[in-house]
Amino acid sequence: MDLESANDTLCPGDTVARSKPETDIEQHVLGTKVKLSDGTDALVFSRTPRNKDLLFGYSCHICGVVCLYGERMLQIHIAGRKHQARLNVTVFDAEQYRASLVAKPKRKLIFFFCDDIEKMD
Numbered sequence: 450m451d452l453e454s455a456n457d458t459l460c461p462g463d464t465v466a467r468s469k470p471e472t473d474i475e476q477h478v479l480g481t482k483v484k485l486s487d488g489t490d491a492l493v494f495s496r497t498p499r500n501k502d503l504l505f506g507y508s509c510h511i512c513g514v515v516c517l518y519g520e521r522m523l524q525i526h527i528a529g530r531k532h533q534a535r536l537n538v539t540v541f542d543a544e545q546y547r548a549s550l551v552a553k554p555k556r557k558l559i560f561f562f563c564d565d566i567e568k569m570d
């Protein structure tokens with residue numbers, strides 16, 4: 450009975466971190482903040498509910514990247530040169546940051562961003 454209910458919760462659309470990598474990311478990475486040019490703090494990353502492969506989707510708002518599925522992809526992105534260079538910027542443009550928040554993860558847009566990452570890194 451317990452096992453069955455556990456399986457029920459791990460499904461596309463689930464938003465709760467369950468595995469070790471997922472909770473590690475939640476505790477140590479998702480809380481990372483940067484300063485915006487209007488004086489406010491903003492989160493660097495956000496997480497979307499699990500996709501059909503049961504992976505969380507991660508967005509990096511300072512790089513405008515929205516296609517990071519799974520904790521490994523996120524960690525690879527964080528270790529990448531593009532992201533590290535962005536982190537060295539002390540103040541981020543507030544307008545640019547907000548624009549990345551409203552960018553809807555449409556399929557074509559996702560592929561565009563993914564291509565972009567490979568070329569940049």
Ligand SMILES: [Zn+2]
Binds near residue numbers: 513526527
């Ligand atoms: Zn980034």
